[in-house]
Amino acid sequence: MGIIADRIAAIKSTLPEGVELVAVSKFHPVESLRDAYDGGQRIFGESRAQELTAKAAALPGDIEWHFIGHLQTNKVRQVVPHVSLIHSVDSDRLLRAIDAEALREGRRVGVLLQVHVAREETKYGFTPAELIELARSGALDSLKGAEIKGVMGMASNTDDMERVAADFAEVKALFDTLHDGPMSGNPRFDTVSTGMSHDYPVAIANGSTMVRVGTSIFGEREY
């Protein structure tokens, strides 16, 4: 096995049962994804529509593609045919666009609602209060193409791991509130997507069921 497959195996050996690994392959060449694929990895995360489409065309059809970056409404049509899960739904408008496009394509596309808990102003996402309000309004109940699978969050960009842990705990608490409340009728609402290369163990300790790991698998990205 190559180094990429070795790193994936090493990370996987540390993940508790029930925690899924998304290999974040953005900015890395198709050959690197092929190495991961040959090592058994099937879930890949990309953050740009064009790049995802090109890689999906070049790689085997049994890959599950996840879109993890900020998605512009005008890119929805390009992304929806290829993805099984969109982690980064940060507005009602985007959710409606995904729902309509998936319906038009005759498929169901999983979506995660992105929640903003980090201290930075720049991160995308609903506030916890906005998400609870949206779920209580019934607006998430009538979707036909999009399927709400859970929540996604990013921690503050800091070395203060207590702060990071608190951010992840806040995402998990919101998930629980929705799961036991407005989303309790949805048996597929089961995913908490938190944790990246530098903080995924902290995320797992705070309720993550899906980690998104790039650098620790593929190395540094060259933008």
Ligand SMILES: *Cc1c(COP(=O)(O)O)cnc(C)c1O
């Ligand atoms: C790039 C990215 C990751 C992966 O980050 P690493 O630090 O390379 O593991 C995870 N989640 C999102 C949303 C990303 O954009």
